[in-house]
Amino acid sequence: MATKRYLFTPGPTPVPPEVLAAVGAPVVHHRAPEFLPVYERVLDRLREVCRTESDVLLFGASGTGAFESAVANLVSPGERHLVVSAGSFGDRWVAMTTAFGADVDVLRYAWGETPDPDDLRARLGEREAKAVWFVQSETSTGVVSNVPALAAAAKESGALVVVDAVSSLGAVPCETDAWGLDVVVSGSQKALMSPPGLGLVAVSETALSATGSSPRFYFDWERTRKAQQTLDAPVTLPVSLVSGLDVALDLLLEEGLEAAFDRHTRLGRAARAGVKALGLELFSPDEDRSAVVTAVRAPAGVDSGDVIRGVRDRFGITIANGQGELKGKIFRLGHIGWFDVFDITTQIGAVELVLADLGADVERGVAVTAALEGFSAEPSRT
Amino acid sequence: MATKRYLFTPGPTPVPPEVLAAVGAPVVHHRAPEFLPVYERVLDRLREVCRTESDVLLFGASGTGAFESAVANLVSPGERHLVVSAGSFGDRWVAMTTAFGADVDVLRYAWGETPDPDDLRARLGEREAKAVWFVQSETSTGVVSNVPALAAAAKESGALVVVDAVSSLGAVPCETDAWGLDVVVSGSQKALMSPPGLGLVAVSETALSATGSSPRFYFDWERTRKAQQTLDAPVTLPVSLVSGLDVALDLLLEEGLEAAFDRHTRLGRAARAGVKALGLELFSPDEDRSAVVTAVRAPAGVDSGDVIRGVRDRFGITIANGQGELKGKIFRLGHIGWFDVFDITTQIGAVELVLADLGADVERGVAVTAALEGFSAEPSRT
Numbered sequence A, B: 001m002a003t004k005r006y007l008f009t010p011g012p013t014p015v016p017p018e019v020l021a022a023v024g025a026p027v028v029h030h031r032a033p034e035f036l037p038v039y040e041r042v043l044d045r046l047r048e049v050c051r052t053e054s055d056v057l058l059f060g061a062s063g064t065g066a067f068e069s070a071v072a073n074l075v076s077p078g079e080r081h082l083v084v085s086a087g088s089f090g091d092r093w094v095a096m097t098t099a100f101g102a103d104v105d106v107l108r109y110a111w112g113e114t115p116d117p118d119d120l121r122a123r124l125g126e127r128e129a130k131a132v133w134f135v136q137s138e139t140s141t142g143v144v145s146n147v148p149a150l151a152a153a154a155k156e157s158g159a160l161v162v163v164d165a166v167s168s169l170g171a172v173p174c175e176t177d178a179w180g181l182d183v184v185v186s187g188s189q190k191a192l193m194s195p196p197g198l199g200l201v202a203v204s205e206t207a208l209s210a211t212g213s214s215p216r217f218y219f220d221w222e223r224t225r226k227a228q229q230t231l232d233a234p235v236t237l238p239v240s241l242v243s244g245l246d247v248a249l250d251l252l253l254e255e256g257l258e259a260a261f262d263r264h265t266r267l268g269r270a271a272r273a274g275v276k277a278l279g280l281e282l283f284s285p286d287e288d289r290s291a292v293v294t295a296v297r298a299p300a301g302v303d304s305g306d307v308i309r310g311v312r313d314r315f316g317i318t319i320a321n322g323q324g325e326l327k328g329k330i331f332r333l334g335h336i337g338w339f340d341v342f343d344i345t346t347q348i349g350a351v352e353l354v355l356a357d358l359g360a361d362v363e364r365g366v367a368v369t370a371a372l373e374g375f376s377a378e379p380s381r382t
Helices: A016-021 A034-050 A063-074 A088-099 A117-126 A148-158 A220-227 A239-255 A257-277 A304-315 A341-357 A367-377 B017-023 B036-050 B063-074 B089-100 B117-127 B147-156 B221-229 B238-257 B257-277 B302-314 B341-357 B367-376
Strands: A055-060 A080-085 A101-107 A131-135 A160-164 A183-187 A200-203 A293-297 A332-334 B057-062 B082-087 B102-106 B133-137 B162-166 B183-187 B198-203 B293-297 B330-334
Touching: A016 A080, A016 A088, A034 A200, A034 A239, A055 A063, A055 A220, A063 A160, A063 A183, A063 A200, A080 A117, A080 B117, A088 A101, A088 A131, A088 B082, A088 B293, A101 A117, A101 B089, A117 A148, A131 B341, A148 A160, A200 A220, A200 A239, A239 A257, A239 B238, A257 A293, A257 A367, A293 B102, A304 A341, A332 A341, A332 B330, A341 A367, B017 B238, B036 B057, B036 B198, B036 B238, B057 B063, B057 B221, B063 B089, B063 B162, B063 B183, B063 B198, B063 B257, B082 B089, B082 B117, B089 B102, B089 B133, B102 B117, B117 B147, B133 B147, B147 B162, B162 B221, B238 B257, B257 B293, B257 B367, B302 B341, B330 B341, B341 B367
Parallel strands: A080 A101, A080 A131, A131 A160, A160 A183, B082 B102, B082 B133, B133 B162, B162 B183
Antiparallel strands: A055 A200, A183 A200, A293 A332, B057 B198, B183 B198, B293 B330
């Protein structure tokens, strides 16, 4: 029998078969009458998922492309901006805002630390910024930041708030309007349970009226917004991916956002319970907010790459290594999107077997049960 | 029975079922061992299709996005550039180069005219340009320009040559290296027989060494090239679309590029023969180079929108209206990519019936046979 394959990376994530069926359906024209209701529904549902009354703009691009739309529209050369970075994606946004000529102040943390709203408040007191850019779920470390607190600190100074919610939207709460987020960026390939290739940006009226002078066309907000208002796509859309996203958003909203958030909280608890029962050390924080990806330190003397190759070669399982300086030191168990508890027990069970084979000192025979129990306890949402 | 549906627009184009199956297959990680051979094969095959030894860079974006990569990498504010425009896409490239701050000289033709290399030579004699930007197949009018002659005229002045081959690559010859084209831009959703969502750009060493100061990150050539050289995708790739493109490129190269060019030449002949047998007037030139889309004037007193609605409502067929000022005046029969002669006879037959219903004075009962005969004659390639 061919090996069953399991995609457990924190993006791309597993895609439900009914979504794949829509993605693989015959192609329709992006301005044909049969596509327009799909387009309209996706734009409406994205507003619902982002919890905003503002427009959500859809681009044929990765999450990085959607983020670039924020940079290209909001940054003018020489302007002061503040980027909070505590991992790989924070660093990417530093590089991107710098590439667009911003005078970038970086509130930098060691990878794995959780940004502190008081630090942000203090830094903005020293130097104002047109916008504050930060990451909700730093996929490279598993840290989910306290978005409402960071947003409040930023808004006290009058800054615009731009949030990278690529790996978090649909997995943990993101209250765009209630928290006063001006820009929320996400992508199709995480908790939205679709293949990669679509980026999205929720943009407030305040942000739309604060656009700057950087050159742009493909990622231009105003052009895209005007086109979307009449469902007259500004360029040829990736219709296959939009049709898939339509089905995926239906599944997500059918479950209900709150239920999805609870499920992700429990998935995170299950993963952490399993990891701890193995006797391993968590890299991501041991708290309910760590509901997106669980980062784990490889045991002493073990290269995390060997864990990853082991679960791949023995079981057809794809999990993620650390990025940058964490490569070889941590491995990351994803639980974003179309996951249930058995996707956690599969990961935990496979890691246990591979680590034992590698000669690591792990507790045997208890971790899968601990994961199941961790999932079953009622979440006490904070 | 549900209506059969036919996608006959000049992009998106029909996608073969084996390509759809690959697009709808379970998602794999873009850096997983099972995806890397797919990525490598696609990059190699794109070089083969572009007939170049240079790198072909792949972006998750529409053709417009891939074109923007050329603008963002080559245009610095205030630089002189020359854009040839004879239709909707030429106009788009004027708007885009202008948005990036170029001092743009436009060699403008009425929509439907064919750019003349001598005009280009004369214009470049009056004012030099860093790059000359032109369209191989102006999808809005059906005109396929004489690329080698235009490129030769541009190169005499020392300008870089940038070609929009979005709707032409794989349908008509595009000899990137032999014709000295510095940049060739295309997309997945035309003759490459895949869904929309992937843009590509072949970039010569000369072009790579002539990059400018416009800000860019997602569309940056150097960053993308370096990443591709180790198959370490610079951002999350639309893996589903890349896997589909892999299958589609295999189909195209299995047929052979020369055979595909001949087939498109014959498809164009068939469409024109059918249109003329109906007694209608061609809008696109009546010549073998018009192998991509056949634009047809609506008969006196008929709005082309009624033809389009008629074939849609009666037969489930999607063909394209004119764009801009040509809306209502022409309709466009696509024959790009996965087309055979019966896709032409279907279009011709449907148009005949609908025009007759609309009371137009069309010749009845001869056009389908004329189209079949037009296809059968041996092409005398020019």
